[in-house]
């Protein structure tokens with residue numbers, strides 16, 4: 001007796017298309033057809049490889065497969081993740097989470113119209129920069145302000161305005177790379193200015209700057225060595241002294257401070273933007289999404305003549321902020337009118353200043369909940385250190401408390417992978433065969449999701 005042809009058991013694409021689960025209009029017919037062809041092709045390959053199909057009608061399982069292919073295909077690439085790494089400014093996870101007020105402002109700006117470039121009082125056209133000028137001036141004490149896409153863009157525009165075709169003096173100790181191709185010598189080259197290096201990696205003196213000043217010098221640039229430190233036999237020229245040198249020779253001083261710290265958090269090595277303006281820097285540049293805790297932006301505070309010049313650069317158009325970011329930045333700056341409110345309502349600042357005792361209590365409570373629900377895994381609470389991240393405070397180890405998680409029959413890497421692939425994805429740190437979870441960077445409203453994600457990953 002000959003066997004029935006197993007390929008005959010496969011349904012036609014048209015049969016799949018008429019399944020009730022797929023005909024509710026949720027997915028375009030072309031996508032369903034493509035997914036159905038792929039699902040049938042998979043079964044055909046299986047039969048060709050002498051791997052028999054299970055008994056019964058293959059249609060229901062094919063329809064289920066088509067549905068899951070469609071769902072996977074329509075999932076967004078960008079998803080919310082739970083950051084349990086303890087790294088507050090995690091560049092790969094989007095740096096600063098926004099204060100609620102800023103997120104709300106961005107949402108409102110996104111879904112409707114707004115007076116982005118319109119003065120409602122006069123009905124005349126206005127500058128989009130007006131949204132942030134007063135806030136930045138108040139924050140820094142500068143006479144003028146503007147903002148662009150990021151601090152890299154701000155640096156390029158500042159150098160073009162001040163020094164295109166001329167020389168800029170920079171200490172060799174400040175020729176840094178921030179990461180992602182932001183290297184000071186290359187940024188200078190892009191801006192059309194010429195780099196005039198002075199001093200050495202560890203020592204640069206006033207006389208080094210003085211000797212470098214010539215007829216073609218246009219500016220002095222100071223760059224905050226955000227993400228590294230030179231320790232030991234070192235000497236650098238402070239900003240006030242640089243400003244004095246600049247005044248003697250009629251040269252503007254640009255201070256790229258990067259991190260944008262605007263309140264006193266007790267971090268001695270991190271410059272505050274207000275101090276740079278007070279010291280007399282002509283242009284002070286910093287990011288919006290590092291220690292300021294707002295959206296991605298490059299903020300410029302300083303002398304009006306230079307800022308006016310920057311704003312007339314054709315590149316300003318290429319680097320300008322969109323309406324959502326501007327709205328979020330204005331709202332973030334608004335919080336800083338009261339420094340205590342800024343710390344309380346800006347997640348980045350709040351996470352960096354969470355008292356250890358509070359973090360410990362939160363972690364103990366969560367670990368107890370995990371232990372009770374997941375007897376097959378272990379959840380030890382232990383002391384550890386974390387870092388601010390995002391190229392800020394490289395020396396500032398933050399004492400922290402973590403949950404060290406271990407599940408029987410699952411390797412640390414596999415556990416971390418399962419956590420990463422959950423909805424929402426959970427990111428921890430692997431260390432010593434365990435997955436470490438640091439609740440410093442987990443919002444209270446994420447705890448139930450984290451709890452479920454962990455339960456799914458260890459079973």
Ligand SMILES: *Cc1c(COP(=O)(O)O)cnc(C)c1O
Pocket residue numbers: 150151152153178182223224225226227256257258259286287288297298391
């Ligand atoms: C981070 C940083 C930059 C780059 O800022 P982005 O906003 O990421 O473009 C530039 N300069 C310094 C000193 C920095 O720390």
